[in-house]
Amino acid sequence: MSNILISVKNLTKQYQAEQAGGIRNVSFDIKKGDVVAIIGESGSGKSTLLKSIYGLLKTDEGEIYFEDKRVKGPDEQLIPGHKQMKMVTQDFSLNIYAKVYDNIASQLSNTDLKTKAEKTLAIMEHLRILPLQNKKIIELSGGEQQRVAIAKAMVSDTQVLLLDEPFSQVDALLKNQLRADIKRIAAETGVTVILVSHDPADGLFLADQLLILRNGELLQTGKPAEIYQQPKHIYTAQILGNAVVLARDEAEKIGLKAQKDFVVFYPEWAEIINNWSSRRYEVKDVYYKGFYEELLLERNGVNVRALQLNRAEHQKNDHVQLNISRYLEF
Numbered sequence: 386m387s388n389i390l391i392s393v394k395n396l397t398k399q400y401q402a403e404q405a406g407g408i409r410n411v412s413f414d415i416k417k418g419d420v421v422a423i424i425g426e427s428g429s430g431k432s433t434l435l436k437s438i439y440g441l442l443k444t445d446e447g448e449i450y451f452e453d454k455r456v457k458g459p460d461e462q463l464i465p466g467h468k469q470m471k472m473v474t475q476d477f478s479l480n481i482y483a484k485v486y487d488n489i490a491s492q493l494s495n496t497d498l499k500t501k502a503e504k505t506l507a508i509m510e511h512l513r514i515l516p517l518q519n520k521k522i523i524e525l526s527g528g529e530q531q532r533v534a535i536a537k538a539m540v541s542d543t544q545v546l547l548l549d550e551p552f553s554q555v556d557a558l559l560k561n562q563l564r565a566d567i568k569r570i571a572a573e574t575g576v577t578v579i580l581v582s583h584d585p586a587d588g589l590f591l592a593d594q595l596l597i598l599r600n601g602e603l604l605q606t607g608k609p610a611e612i613y614q615q616p617k618h619i620y621t622a623q624i625l626g627n628a629v630v631l632a633r634d635e636a637e638k639i640g641l642k643a644q645k646d647f648v649v650f651y652p653e654w655a656e657i658i659n660n661w662s663s664r665r666y667e668v669k670d671v672y673y674k675g676f677y678e679e680l681l682l683e684r685n686g687v688n689v690r691a692l693q694l695n696r697a698e699h700q701k702n703d704h705v706q707l708n709i710s711r712y713l714e715f
């Protein structure tokens with residue numbers, strides 16, 4: 386038995402003929418129970434892809450399969466959307482004057498009230514919102530509301546949770562917690578999660594599978610660490626790790642031999658070494674990044690960036706030596 390839950394095959398959706406926008410010829414598989422993160426800039430087609438998977442959009446070409454059955458489009462059924470999937474959008478769609486408990490329980494039928502109560506309480510426990518059950522939605526913080534929205538989406542035996550920019554409304558501290566929550570909930574309940582984000586940090590942290598979208602095209606998919614280490618496109622290295630990109634002649638000016646047109650490396654692949662004899666790079670600027678700093682360095686008119694973990698060890702106008710241990714060519 387295959388553990389592929391969703392299969393997207395050659396999917397194309399253009400909003401207007403002969404115009405950019407939408408997605409083009411996208412294919413990939415999703416394994417049951419995985420957390421899948423779709424990363425791309427605003428307008429790259431993330432929401433279009435998510436809505437297509439859910440069956441909300443009439444696509445131009447290609448199909449989506451859920452457990453080997455084709456997902457129907459909005460023109461093929463009375464109520465658009467797939468029964469085993471639920472989508473949580475940025476507006477949460479909660480009844481803000483109703484209680485947390487009632488918002489969630491409203492998804493279940495009244496034919497078996499005992500089961501209804503049990504399921505509602507169980508999902509609230511998973512989302513750690515049990516203590517909030519009698520509060521109204523308007524009394525909750527943004528992060529709490531988001532948990533309620535996820536609980537509401539998951540309570541009715543949902544197999545696939547679709548999250549569109551789930552972290553965009555919350556502050557940095559809460560973001561970390563919600564990311565960890567989503568990973569934990571997926572592991573505990575076996576639900577498959579597909580989330581889209583413009584912030585690569587969201588995907589790298591939690592995903593089993595990462596997809597990089599650019600201008601409606603799927604550039605690469607795979608495990609986050611694999612994509613990060615072996616990006617197939619310069620763009621991917623830039624969006625995931627703010628990579629340094631040098632043309633071949635620039636690379637040669639700092640002593641890197643290249644066969645192809647471009648040399649690409651992440652700042653952490655450039656190690657600053659304290660070698661007094663050959664300090665060839667000048668520190669042009671220092672960017673504070675919290676527990677580390679990024680140095681902007683210059684040699685022979687070429688700018689590169691490197692990480693400095695010991696804060697303030699080197700400062701503007703200092704001279705340092707670099708060991709670029711690894712670089713990619715494109």
Ligand code: ADP
Binds near residue numbers: 401405406427428432
């Ligand atoms: P993302 O979610 O990555 O920001 P979208 O999937 O919303 O991107 O949009 C992808 C592209 O399709 C954008 O260029 C957008 O302008 C266009 N687009 C999205 N929805 C519509 C629509 N309903 N009509 C026309 N163009 C649209």
Ligand code: MG
Binds near residue numbers: 431432433
């Ligand atoms: Mg979007």
